[in-house]
Amino acid sequence: xxxxxxxxxxxxxxxxxxxxxxxxxxxxxxxxxxxxxxxxxxxxxxxxxxxxxxxxxxxxxxxxxxxxxxxxxxxxxxxxxxxxxxxxxxxxxxxxxxxxxxxxxxxxxxxxxxxxxxxxxxxxxxxxxxxxxxxxxxxxxxxxxxxxxxxxxxxxxxxxxxxxxxxxxxxxxxxxxxxxxxxxxxxxxxxxxxxxxxxxxxxxxxxxxxxxxxxxxxxxxxxxxxxxxxxxxxxxxxxxxxxxxxxxxxxxxxxxxxxxxxxxxxxxxxxxxxxxxxxxxxxxxxxxxxxxxxxxxxxxxxxxxxxxxxxxxxxxxxxxxxxxxxxxxxxxxxxxxxxxxxxxxxxxxxxxxxxxxxxxxxxxxxxxxxxxxxxxxxxxxxxxxxxxxxxxxxxxxxxxxxxxxxxxxxxxxxxxxxxxxxxxxxxxxxxxxxxxxxxxxxxxxxxxxxxxxxxxxxxxxxxxxxxxxxxxxxxxxxxxxxxxxxxxxxxxxxxxxxxxxxxxxxxxxxxxxxxxxxxxxxxxxxxx
Amino acid sequence: xxxxxxxxxxxxxxxxxxxxxxxxxxxxxxxxxxxxxxxxxxxxxxxxxxxxxxxxxxxxxxxxxxxxxxxxxxxxxxxxxxxxxxxxxxxxxxxxxxxxxxxxxxxxxxxxxxxxxxxxxxxxxxxxxxxxxxxxxxxxxxxxxxxxxxxxxxxxxxxxxxxxxxxxxxxxxxxxxxxxxxxxxxxxxxxxxxxxxxxxxxxxxxxxxxxxxxxxxxxxxxxxxxxxxxxxxxxxxxxxxxxxxxxxxxxxxxxxxxxxxxxxxxxxxxxxxxxxxxxxxxxxxxxxxxxxx
Numbered sequence: 001x002x003x004x005x006x007x008x009x010x011x012x013x014x015x016x017x018x019x020x021x022x023x024x025x026x027x028x029x030x031x032x033x034x035x036x037x038x039x040x041x042x043x044x045x046x047x048x049x050x051x052x053x054x055x056x057x058x059x060x061x062x063x064x065x066x067x068x069x070x071x072x073x074x075x076x077x078x079x080x081x082x083x084x085x086x087x088x089x090x091x092x093x094x095x096x097x098x099x100x101x102x103x104x105x106x107x108x109x110x111x112x113x114x115x116x117x118x119x120x121x122x123x124x125x126x127x128x129x130x131x132x133x134x135x136x137x138x139x140x141x142x143x144x145x146x147x148x149x150x151x152x153x154x155x156x157x158x159x160x161x162x163x164x165x166x167x168x169x170x171x172x173x174x175x176x177x178x179x180x181x182x183x184x185x186x187x188x189x190x191x192x193x194x195x196x197x198x199x200x201x202x203x204x205x206x207x208x209x210x211x212x213x214x215x216x217x218x219x220x221x222x223x224x225x226x227x228x229x230x231x232x233x234x235x236x237x238x239x240x241x242x243x244x245x246x247x248x249x250x251x252x253x254x255x256x257x258x259x260x261x262x263x264x265x266x267x268x269x270x271x272x273x274x275x276x277x278x279x280x281x282x283x284x285x286x287x288x289x290x291x292x293x294x295x296x297x298x299x300x301x302x303x304x305x306x307x308x309x310x311x312x313x314x315x316x317x318x319x320x321x322x323x324x325x326x327x328x329x330x331x332x333x334x335x336x337x338x339x340x341x342x343x344x345x346x347x348x349x350x351x352x353x354x355x356x357x358x359x360x361x362x363x364x365x366x367x368x369x370x371x372x373x374x375x376x377x378x379x380x381x382x383x384x385x386x387x388x389x390x391x392x393x394x395x396x397x398x399x400x401x402x403x404x405x406x407x408x409x410x411x412x413x414x415x416x417x418x419x420x421x422x423x424x425x426x427x428x429x430x431x432x433x434x435x436x437x438x439x440x441x442x443x444x445x446x447x448x449x450x451x452x453x454x455x456x457x458x459x460x461x462x463x464x465x466x467x468x469x470x471x472x473x474x475x476x477x478x479x480x481x482x483x484x485x486x487x488x489x490x491x492x493x494x495x496x497x498x499x500x501x502x503x504x505x506x507x508x509x510x511x512x513x514x515x516x517x518x519x520x521x522x523x524x525x526x527x528x
Numbered sequence: 529x530x531x532x533x534x535x536x537x538x539x540x541x542x543x544x545x546x547x548x549x550x551x552x553x554x555x556x557x558x559x560x561x562x563x564x565x566x567x568x569x570x571x572x573x574x575x576x577x578x579x580x581x582x583x584x585x586x587x588x589x590x591x592x593x594x595x596x597x598x599x600x601x602x603x604x605x606x607x608x609x610x611x612x613x614x615x616x617x618x619x620x621x622x623x624x625x626x627x628x629x630x631x632x633x634x635x636x637x638x639x640x641x642x643x644x645x646x647x648x649x650x651x652x653x654x655x656x657x658x659x660x661x662x663x664x665x666x667x668x669x670x671x672x673x674x675x676x677x678x679x680x681x682x683x684x685x686x687x688x689x690x691x692x693x694x695x696x697x698x699x700x701x702x703x704x705x706x707x708x709x710x711x712x713x714x715x716x717x718x719x720x721x722x723x724x725x726x727x728x729x730x731x732x733x734x735x736x737x738x739x740x741x742x743x744x745x746x747x748x749x750x751x752x753x754x755x756x757x758x759x760x761x762x763x764x765x766x767x768x769x770x771x772x773x774x775x776x777x778x779x780x781x782x783x784x785x786x787x788x789x790x791x792x793x794x795x796x797x798x799x800x801x802x803x804x805x806x807x808x809x810x811x812x813x814x815x816x817x818x819x820x821x
Contacts, residue, residue: 248618301806308551312754316798323795452625459622492633498626499608506619
C-alpha cells in the first residue's frame with residue numbers, strides 16, 4: 001500500500017460515510033442534551049446540520065468553478081459543528097465520558113472530508129459562465145426560491161430555542177453560505193436580483209408580510225420583529241446620515257428619543273404631564289418634524305466641523321438630551337419616564353388586540369409589525385429615491401472629498417443639514433411608534449450605547465445600502481435574544497466583533513458597489 | 529485637581545490625534561485600566577508590611593499602573609489600529625469604539641468584583657491644612673504637583689530629545705518624516721506609550737481623590753478630556769493642559785453656583801465644547817490649519 005499517493009475519491013467517500021453513520025448514531029452518553037442526542041437512528045439536534053453538510057461532498061465528483069474552496073467550507077463547517085458540540089458535551093456530561101462514539105465518528109468523518117477537500121486541485125475560481133443565463137421563467141423561480149430560502153432559514157432559526165443548538169445552526173448557515181459563495185451562487189443571485197429588481201422587492205415584501213402567519217399565533221417573535229422594525233427605520237435614517245453623506249453621528253438615538261417623547265406625550269398616557277390626545281398619524285409626522293427641527297438646531301452650528309469633531313459633538317448632544325430628559329421633571333417626569341402609553345386605535349380598530357385573518361390568529365404585536373412594515377417601505381422609498389437623485393450624488397461627493405465637492409459648486413452646509421434633518425425625521429417617526437409599542441418612555445433607553453448599536457447596525461450591514469441596514473438591525477436584535485446564555489458577555493463579544501469587522505470586512509455584509517471598491521482594490525468596477 | 533486629571537488624559541488624546549489624526553476613543557479606557565492596575569498592585573502584590581509606607585507604596589502603585597496601561601495601549605495599537613492605518617477615517621474610529629467597549633467589559637467581567645465599585649486605597653493621609661482660611665487636602669496638593677511636573681516633563685521631552693523631534697516631525701508631515709529616515713511605526717508606539725503612562729497616573733490620582741473606581745470611569749473622563757483637548761486646540765500640548773484646567777474649574781464652579789448645578793454637572797463639558805467649536809473651531813491656542821484633503 002502506498003500512502004504518498006492521493007487517494008482520490010476514496011478518502012472523502014470514507015469520510016462522508018463515516019459522517020453519515022456518525023450523524024445517525026448517538027452523540028451523548030447522557031439524556032437531556034438538546035436534540036435527543038443520546039438516541040441513535042435519526043439525526044436529531046445539531047446532527048441534522050452535519051447530515052446536510054455531507055451534501056458538499058458531491059463536489060468531489062462534480063467539476064465546477066471554485067469547488068475546492070466550497071468543499072473545504074462544507075467540510076470545515078461539519079468539523080466546526082461537531083467540534084462545538086463535542087465541547088458542549090464534554091462540558092455538560094462531566095468530562096470525556098460525555099460524548100458518545102457517534103460524535104467521535106462524525107468528527108473523524110468530517111476531518112477526512114476536510115483532508116480530502118484540501119487535496120483537491122486548486123482549480124479555477126467560479127466564473128459567471130458556471131451559472132449561464134436561463135429562460136426568464138427559471139430566473140424568476142430562482143429569485144423566488146432564494147427569498148423563500150431566506151424566509152425559511154429565518155423561521156427555522158427562530159424555532160430553535162436552545163442556545164447550543166442555535167450556535168450550531170449559525171455555524172451551519174455561515175459555512176453553507178461560504179460554500180455557496182465560492183460556487184458563485186451569490187454573485188449570480190445578485191445579478192438576477194438587479195435584473196428582476198421589482199419582482200424581488202415585491203416578493204421580499206410578500207415574505208415580510210407572510211412572516212406573522214408562520215408563527216401560529218405565538219406573539220414572542222412577532223414582538224421581537226416589531227421592535228426590529230422600529231430599529232430598522234432608525235437605521236435607514238442613520239444610513240442617510242452616515243452611509244450617504246458620511247457624517248458620523250454618535251448621538252443619533254437622541255432624535256429617536258425626541259420622537260418617542262412626542263409620541264408618548266401626545267397619546268394621553270396614564271402617567272404623563274400633558275393630557276391631550278392627538279390622532280396617531282398626525283403624531284408620527286409631528287414626531288418626525290420635531291426631531292427634524294432638533295436635527296437642524298444641532299446641525300447648524302456643528303456641521304461646519306470636520307468629521308471626527310462632528311462625531312464627538314453629536315455624542316455630546318446625545319448625552320445632553322439624556323441628561324435633560326432625566327432632569328426636566330415638569331415635562332418628562334425625569335427618571336421615571338412616561339408610562340402607560342395606550343395602544344393605538346384607529347376607527348374602532350384596536351392595534352393592541354389580537355385579530356383573526358384567514359383563519360390565523362394574529363396577536364396584537366402583528367398590527368404594530370405591519371405598521372412598521374409600512375414605515376420601512378416609506379423609508380426605503382425615500383432612501384432609494386434620494387440616493388439616485390442629484391442630492392444623493394452630492395452627498396456622495398461630500399463624503400468622498402468635501403473640499404472638492406465645495407469647489408464643484410455644491411452647497412455643502414445646506415446639503416449636510418438636509419441629510420441631518422432627513423435622518424432625524426425618520427428616527428423621530430420610528431420613535432413615536434416605539435412609544436406605543438413599549439408603552440413607556442424613559443431616559444435610560446437613550447444612552448450612548450444605543451447610538452453605538454445603531455451605528456453598528458449600519459456598519460455591520462453595509463453603509464449606504466437598504467438591505468444592509470435591514471440585515472444589520474435584524475442581526476443585532478435577534479442574536480442577543482437567541483444567545484441568552486451568553487447574555488453577560490454580550491457586550492464583550494459586541495466590542496470584539498466591531499474591531500474584527502473593521503479589520504476584516506470594513507465594507508459590511510451587503511456593501512454598496514461603490515464602497516466595496518473603496519475598500520478592496522480587486523473588486524469589480526461598478527457599472528457606469 | 530479635576531482639571532489636572534483631565535489635562536493629563538487630554539495630553540494623550542492630543543498627542544495621538546496630532547500624529548495619526550485618530551480620536552482614540554479607547555484612551556478613557558486606558559485611564560480606567562491604569563487605575564485598576566494600580567489597585568491590583570496595592571491589593572495583591574504589595575506585601576502588607578509595606579502598604580502603610582507612602583514612600584514605597586505610592587511609587588510602586590504608580591509604576592504598576594503605568595506598566596499595565598502601557599502594555600494594554602501598545603497591544604491595542606498593534607492589533608487594532610495599525611492594520612487600519614490607511615483605511616478610510618470612519619473605520620479606525622469605529623474600531624476605537626469597539627476597543628473601548630471591549631476593555632470596559634473585560635474589566636467588568638473578569639476583574640474580581642469588577643461589576644461593583646471598588647474601594648481605592650488612600651495612599652496619602654487624608655489630612656488637610658489651611659492657608660488663609662481655605663482648607664486644602666494634601667491629596668489635592670500631590671495631584672496638582674505631580675500633574676504639573678509630568679506636563680513640564682513631557683514638554684521638555686518633546687522639545688529637546690531626538691524622539692521628541694521625530695514626533696513633532698511626524699505630526700507635521702508623516703510622509704516627509706518617513707523620507708527623512710524616521711521610523712513612523714516606532715514614533716506612533718512611543719506616542720501611545722507616553723499617552724498611556726500619563727493616563728495611568730491620572731487614573732491612580734482619580735482613584736485616590738474619590739476613594740473608589742469602577743469600570744465605567746473611563747467613558748466620561750475620556751469624553752471630558754477630549755473636550756479639554758479640543759478646548760485648548762487639538763494637537764497642542766500646552767493647549768491640552770490649559771483646556772483641562774479650564775474645564776475642571778468651570779465644572780467645579782458651575783456645580784457650586786448654578787442652581788441644581790450638580791444634576792447638570794456632566795452637561796457643562798459638552799456645552800463648552802460646542803461653544804468653543806462654534807466660536808473658535810481651532811481651539812483656544814490652536815493655529816489655523818489648512819484643511820487637509
